[in-house]
Amino acid sequence: xxxxxxxxxxxxxxxxxxxxLGIVSVTGKSNESAIGAIDIGDVFALYSTRYGYxxxxxxxxxxxxxEEIEMHQGGLLIDHEDYPFKEIRRINPHFGKEEYALRVxxxxxxxxxxxxxxxxxxxxxxxxxxxxxxxxxxxxxxENFDLNIRI
Numbered sequence: 001x002x003x004x005x006x007x008x009x010x011x012x013x014x015x016x017x018x019x020x021l022g023i024v025s026v027t028g029k030s031n032e033s034a035i036g037a038i039d040i041g042d043v044f045a046l047y048s049t050r051y052g053y054x055x056x057x058x059x060x061x062x063x064x065x066x067e068e069i070e071m072h073q074g075g076l077l078i079d080h081e082d083y084p085f086k087e088i089r090r091i092n093p094h095f096g097k098e099e100y101a102l103r104v105x106x107x108x109x110x111x112x113x114x115x116x117x118x119x120x121x122x123x124x125x126x127x128x129x130x131x132x133x134x135x136x137x138x139x140x141x142x143e144n145f146d147l148n149i150r151i
Contacts (some may be wrong), residue, residue: 001132002045003123003124003131003132004026004035004046005049005125005127005129006024007049016065022060023102023132024101027098027100031127031128036061036126037135038062038129039059040059041059041147043058052116054109054113055145056145060103064097064101065099065101066099109144109148
């Protein structure tokens with residue numbers, strides 16, 4: 001199981017958009033190898049600074065830069081300029097190349113960002129992507145998100 005800090009906020013990463021699109025991302029230059037090590041089928045715990053644990057997901061497509069992601073709606077390919085990240089790309093023109101995203105299947109999520117769950121005894125990574133080996137945190141995640149999966 002992996003730990004991913006989505007670092008959601010109102011201007012850069014929007015929790016509702018990521019939830020709807022089934023993606024999670026991190027800035028890639030310093031985290032490219034860590035997010036690239038996550039394979040299809042791997043399970044991860046989603047966390048966000050200031051909010052806590054948000055849920056658990058399973059990877060369905062390996063990490064790639066945002067500019068290489070194809071998104072579909074109603075069976076049609078959406079043009080990159082119409083993605084919900086257009087404003088972010090205007091503010092940060094390097095976003096498409098430096099932000100790496102995984103396509104995911106959400107196994108459990110809190111309804112709203114503010115509903116994140118915090119517990120002082122849980123593992124909280126120092127980097128945006130880390131292997132989560134803490135047994136207590138894994139057990140807590142399974143219980144709190146009512147999951148019955150093998151990790």
